[in-house]
Amino acid sequence: MMWWIFFSVLALSGLLCLYRVGAGPTPPDRTVAIDIFGTLVVGFCALLGIMEGRDFFLNIAIAWALLSFLGTVALAKYLEGRGFDE
């Protein structure tokens, strides 16, 4: 029951994020939504990890934490109007 509530709350947050992806209006808005969604998934992985008692879910969480940042930075750099090599 407890887990059910946890996951529903998380899913609700996720859906709100996805609403922002769909609604836009500008590319940065969608990007924020991606960034936030990534952070939410970290929480989701952590919850899965303790629910199932397996530590590898946290590995995936770390991957999300490190990499969603990278995607955001790449998008931000693109938004600044510069190539990736400058």
Add this chain to the structure above:
Amino acid sequence: MKVFVTYLAAFVVWLLLTWSLDPQEVLAGLAVSALATYLTRDLLVELPPSKPFHPKRYLWFLYYIPVFFWHMLRANLDVAYRVLHPEVPIRPGIVKVRTNLKRDISKTMLANSITLTPGTLTVDVVGDFLYVHWINVRTDDPEEQTRIIVRRFERILKEVFE
């Protein structure tokens, strides 16, 4: 020195990641940390501060953590209030504040702390000036703005990093 600190940091993180003292894994950790250190030897630590192992720094850092979390919690309650309020009471704007910190790492920590605390988001750092997006601009006086936004952390970070 720089290399040694990097290696140590990498190795400690490896031990935490694997969370076991099996000799195989420790040996692998030594090798892997060496690889990571080789690739990033000039990155993690740029210019070491004058006394890197002075205990006072770490005490200040320990003090910084609860302060930071307290402000972060306040920030969240603040945002929650604004978001849940039916009229969305915001008065946003970008202001310019000045900091006394000199080193890159301390400026960065300051900027990130500002981003995570009530109503403020660092947009850019240029020289000594921070451009901060403020969700509720309370005053138009630059001195006052600086006092409200920056002073909370500046002193502690100065002790920790400089």
Add this chain to the structure above:
Amino acid sequence: MSEIGIALISVGLAFDLFGCIGLVRLPDIYNRLQAATKCVTLGTCMILIGVPFYTGLNAIGVKALICAVFILLTSPTGAHALARGSHRSGVPLWEGSVGDKYKEDKEGGVVEEGA
């Protein structure tokens, strides 16, 4: 111990939810970043800090703590980069804003355009 963990996780989830509501309700990209970054970062951090309380200090808990540190480092940085990028790509502030020092300085040449 595990009760503390559950409490932390619940609070964290609540903050996550607030952050996402903010993402939907607030008017422009900068305000959305404010709400979303702060709330979701803290919320996720609280979940991650709650994990070691719930399970004890084993592999799961330690990894969660490492993850929390990474989130604290990267999330505000991402938000900053995005704010800067969208400002430079010309996304305007919400019309109710009370002034934009950054734009003034960019036009005045204090901040280099290309940098």
Add this chain to the structure above:
Amino acid sequence: MKGMSLIVRTIARVVTTFIILYSAYIVVYGHITPGGGFPGGVILALGIMLLMLAFGKDLPLRKLPEGRASVLDCLGALGFWAIALLGFTAGYFFLNFLGKGEPFRLVSAGTMPLSNIFIGIKVGVSLFAVLTALSVYRRFYPPGEEPPEED
């Protein structure tokens, strides 16, 4: 000023070490936890890519020049191929010819960790090479002007 703002650069400095460490962790533990050579290699490439995003192309290319990258790429592929061939000399192509060891230990499952390491090197280096090639590639040669010759 090359690269991105000061905040991003400083955080990139701090995080890159750990991204590379983490990629090695994913590779080495491929037979025990999810992951393996492929995701580990991609994380390695992304770690160096972060440096490129934050500092411009010079720093990562100093760490991994293109020539060395192409050699390492081939060496990684050759290593995996050699494991297959060694198994071939021991009886079957891709025979897992090493001792298997205990489950859950790091050194177990015969050739799998080795294969993972080779795939990791290969994937990481080659993806970094292609990211560099894509990012550095520019079109600014006007029609009349010939670009410089290269092999």
Add this chain to the structure above:
Amino acid sequence: MIPYLFATAMLLIGLYAIVARRNLIKIVIGVAITEYAVNLFLILLGYRAGGIPPILSKGMDLNKFAANSVDPLPQALTVTSIVIGLGVIALLVALVLRLYEKYGTLDESEIKRLKG
């Protein structure tokens, strides 16, 4: 059953983008979407209701594990197909960049010099 149809719908959307869009980036996006769809389909095939990941933890009973785990084979296939998709997209993007250099446009109908 229904998830399979979702995957098929994604595949068809990707195909639609490839056939009906004239912008090169949109076409590349279509290819990416078809790849997602196929990967999704493969993983859906291997799912077992209430299944656990096919990774053993210490102290698990092997028989119980074998009776509950999801199918590892489609997962192995999917890793391969994801990698192939990545390679294809890298090559496509390289081609798109070169085409943009040669023609100065991303519009396929302006690029058409060769007749089918």
Add this chain to the structure above:
Amino acid sequence: MMNEGLHMNQALPLFVAIPLGAAFLIPILVRVWRRLPDIVGNLSTLSLLVMSLTLVGKGPSTYYMGGWRPPLGINLVADGLSVLLLVVVSLVAFCATLFSIPYMERYTSKSRYYSLFMLMVAGMNGVVLTGDMFNLYVFLEIASIASYALVAFGTEAEELEASFKYMIMGCVASTFVLFGVGVLYGKTGTLNMAHLAKIIDENGMSPAIWFAAALFLMGFGLKAAMVPFHAWLPDAHPSAPAPISAMLSGVLIKSLGIYSLARVSYIVFGMSKPISTIFMVLGGLSMIVGVLLAVGQWDMKRLFAYHSISQMGYVMLGLGLGTPLGILGGVFHLLNHSAFKSCLFLCSGAIEHEVGTRELKKMGGLWRRMPVTSTSCVISSLSISGVPPFNGFWSKLIIIVAAIQARHYVAATIAVVVAFLTLTSFTKVMRYAIFGSPAAESQKVKEAPALMGVALILLALCCTSFGLLYPVLKPLLLGPATDVLLRAGDYISLVLGG
């Protein structure tokens, strides 16, 4: 683990391992000495040719990768059809590498060219040898991706455009194939071809399997450039460098398209009436449309490319007839087509290398200036148009006779008409390019370099001898290949050992 009665061949994995190793080594070796890629590339294709010739006449054999028995692991199978394709691939690859030594001097970055070439050969050998559906897909992708890159190798605007178009089509095809593999796996829970064939044989066809069959037909049909899916071929094949065009037209569309289609539909699904009708319809359409499009062409390589479509139609028609004679004709035509079409493309490469144009109207009188090239060009043109002593005549004859025997008179008529149209179109080539009065561009041309000439002569000899040596070829190569398609049950017992 060895099962007596099963012939294990230790050499089978080397067919993939050698070109792969060469491909991985070449980028390193070029740093040592810049001529090493030439040597390594030619040596490896030569060794492949020798190894494939040793397989001829040995009877079917298998190999278990990693020592795992079939439903568990991947196995390699070299039965008659695979051996035929292996020989063809190695032969054309050897000639193409030989041709590349002087020809590729015009392009930069020769080491990458050889590396990609080797990977393409490895991919085709893998497709031909494998006994596993997913593995087929993987090697199909290797070969196709290498060919996409090679088509764009010159990085001129038209090449890039052709490559892009080809790549998009190829991606769609691969996606269909993978989707089909997924559906098959979901229905049967296995990926091994023999195991699949056994299960399908026991349970009969069901909607899911028909769906998979349709997907495979679309996927492999796209790769084989059958007519509704042919749009990419006339752009892609002429744009590539000449040795690559020879490989693409000569073997790639066969091993990736026709071979895979035949293998899957005959062995895995078991040939049935609807599939064979579809084969014949597709074949007939391809023959007519291909040749009609070719008639109006003035670009030499494009003309050859359209003829590839039409000649592939013959192969499909032969396979679709389903009678022993029809399949024999199809398989024989497949062999012949790789010889003469590669020869034609290499000739066009040699001419382009010396004269500098592909326009037929700008050539003329080449037989005086380039005797070797012109002779081989004439021989292969006569072969493709089905003029008696050469090989194309015999295979077309067999297919037409088979069609008449099977009472498919329409198909036979189409085959005859298309043969005449082909002859017309190649008369044009000979009239304008080889004979006729010398054009301004072809006044000062010289004979192509010696190594190119060797490759051309080798292929022209094949064109002549395949026709004359038919009595020798039939028991060694063609008969076993036909038997494989006719008796699918043998395959199951060969692999599963039951």
Add this chain to the structure above:
Amino acid sequence: MEVLLYALLGFMVVGCIIAVEIKDLLSAVVSVGIVGICLSVVFLFLGAPDIAIVQVVVETLCLIILLRATVQRDDTTIYKYIESFAVATILIFSGVFMVLAYRAFKDLPSFGHPLMTVSQEYLREGLAKTKAVNFVTSVLLDFRAYDTLGEATVLFVSILGAIAVLRRRGRR
């Protein structure tokens, strides 16, 4: 849980439609990115953490590569009547495909109950035979290592191809 899965899948379809239809190319790329991220979450749901992690990293990489390709921000293409023919064809094709797929899927084992003819053997004997506790890796690197060689080769060939295509000069 099933409900969440369907919600995510539904959103992915919507995301794909957005990516295909939107005019702004950057937004299209970002939408594809989020579809990939959702896909990774779906993989977590479906008990495939191995694939989830691969999908995350590949998604980030793909996003960067696609961003690099977005050299123009707007889809300025003008759609002419000839395209409406293509659209009609693909719509008819989609309808036929969907019907056939529906019939085929009804024939497959129902969702959540795979056959596992071969895989059961991997699960039961894999540990004893390979001593690897991650069964995906043991399938990938031992039982079907030949596929993995192919996979590494595909990456090698496509990247070699990309670098070859990006050469500054093609001919001497």
